[in-house]
Amino acid sequence: MESAALSRIGLAGLAVMGQNLALNIAEKGFPISVYNRTTSKVDETVARAADEGGLPLFGHHSPREFVLSLSRPRSIIILVKAGAPVDQTIATLSRFLEPGDAIIDGGNEWYENTERRISEASPQGLLYLGMGVSGGEEGARRGPSLMPGGSRQAFDNVADILSKVAAQVDDGPCVTYVGPGGAGNFVKMVHNGIEYGDMQLISEAYDVLKTVGGLSNQDLANIFDEWNRGELESFLIEITADIFKVKDEHGEGELVDKILDKTGMKGTGKWTVQQAAELSVAAPTIAASLDCRYLSGLKEEREAAAGVLEQAGISNEALRASVGAVDKKRLIDDVRQALYASKICSYAQGMNLLRAKSQEKGWNLNLGELARIWKGGCIIRARFLDRIKKAYERNGSLPNLIVDPEFAREMAQRQGAWRRVVGLAIGAGISTPGMCASLSYFDTYRRSRLPANLVQAQRDLFGAHTYERIDRPGSFHTEWTKLARQSEAGVGAHN
Ligand code: 6PG
Secondary structure, eight states: OOOSSOBSEEEEOOSHHHHHHHHHHHHTTOOEEEEOSSHHHHHHHHHHHHHTTOOSEEEESSHHHHHHTBOSSOEEEEOSOSSHHHHHHHHHHHTTOOTTOEEEEOSOOOHHHHHHHHHHHGGGTOEEEEEEEESHHHHHHHOOEEEEEEOHHHHHHHHHHHHHHSOEETTEESBOOOBSTTHHHHHHHHHHHHHHHHHHHHHHHHHIIIIITOOOHHHHHHHHHHHTTTTTOBHHHHHHHHHHHOBOTTSSSBGGGGSOSOOOOOSHHHHHHHHHHHTTOOOHHHHHHHHHHHHHHOHHHHHHHHHHHHHTTOOHHHHHHHTOOOOHHHHHHHHHHHHHHHHHHHHHHHHHHHHHHHHHHTOOOOHHHHHHHTSSSSTTOBTTHHHHHHHHHHOTTOSOGGGSHHHHHHHHHHHHHHHHHHHHHHHHTOOOHHHHHHHHHHHHHHOSSOTHHHHHHHHHHHHOOOBOOSSSOSOBOOOHHHHHHHHHHHHHHHO
């Protein structure tokens, strides 16, 4: 379809996400121009818009025509693979752009690339936004969660469009201006880290219920459906229930049992863990989920290890048998509580990572507002995000979600079940790294005295790194080895 009138917005990059987001924008009544380097994708998108009742979507095969078809100041969303393809697309389009026009990168981009592009765009007077988009194909089409960061002006120019296009929840559209620079991409990166944690924790719940509880896929589907009606209500729990219901069209039983146990990944989870380390923020649940993906990738090595260790006398059956029979009903209820408590700790880590980065960069991130825009549209959308939002509204400087009075009460109620599940899994030889990491995080954080005194003494002994004392100010060094020898000698003399 060709149009004489100018479009309100443009979108370049018509892979699955781009096509769906463009159709979503058009459906909300905003005329949109679309462009893709491979022109068949343009025609495909135009055809889809026509099929869907003639949505106001206009295809262009040349970048110049595409840019000139937009009303000024122009706003162009680009949805291409992160990294070099983004730079190439910007180079192609910016030749035709004018001061005041804006580029909005909707990919899973490394936040520093966005900061570099903001600086590169500025001499030409171009505005730039790095916008996290979550929700997959369905979210892009029906309403994603949007995390735009960068130029405030660029955001204001399209705020009305983004508000309509985003998922809608009880307290508004799932979009907010996140902050300057690469804040939007950073927030999306942490969203993905939390997504890794959630998926890992759910897979551990599945493993315990299946391996220790002996539950069938049908039982699991029912349990996850039930959980999705309570405190665990979330997109990931909902889709997990569906997964257990799908039969294998190539053989007996359900498809889930035929899937190779090797997890793929694209990198945002790894960045999250790298950033946690850079910022000295503990994120053990997210790190455990990443490590598990790495270990899962060693399928052949794990199979060989299983053989060697079985020969050495470590058998799955014996470990499983060692924990004896379990009360299924109680196990299911315990696992639900363990999953919820573990999840709180994982989100606490993600939120603290966001706060640390916000302080470092001066982004002024509003954690409660971020929890709000994750309530709908995105992969981690969940009922309990509303509780997180409220916790930060109650206390904006909350040091950790765990010490919000409501979450503290919930943790207290669930800790018995949580410890039982982790203990049972350890006894049965089933690894639950995410749940264990969350529980250790909780126990480490809540104990006012840790064995770090001994580590300090060791550091001082071998490296004269000094230590502080609990009863007087200052920094101290002790000749540990000499005093220990003297004391040994002293003890000897007494004998
Ligand atoms: C989303 C998802 C999306 C994508 C991840 C998956 O919010 O819609 O996070 O961005 O599914 O990139 O990441 P891995 O391939 O690393 O699991």
